[in-house]
Amino acid sequence: MARGQSNDVDMLRAEIEMLMNERESLLRTVGASSVFFANLSADELPEDAYDAADILAKCLDKLPEELLREALMLVQPLVERDLDKASGKSA
Secondary structure (H helix, E strand, O other): OOHHHHHHHHHHHHHHHHHHHHHHHHHHHHHHHHHHHHOOOOOOOOHHHHHHHHHHHHHHHHOOHHHHHHHHHHHHHHHHHHHHHHOOOOO
């Protein structure tokens, strides 16, 4: 492989790595948002936050089910750990 091609491959590899890291970060954000929203009580939500909650709900509703499932699987261990702490168990 020529030196120029090697540099191109290295740059492409670095770009793919960066995109995969960004994807994982976005999946964690979607998963955490979904769990947060599912546990949110409308009675406890300040009226000023209604519009933001509506936008979040619509965004989550538009996502493909497979993506939501993957996002929830990514945050599930963190959610379970938090639930264990809340119930007094050690993680």
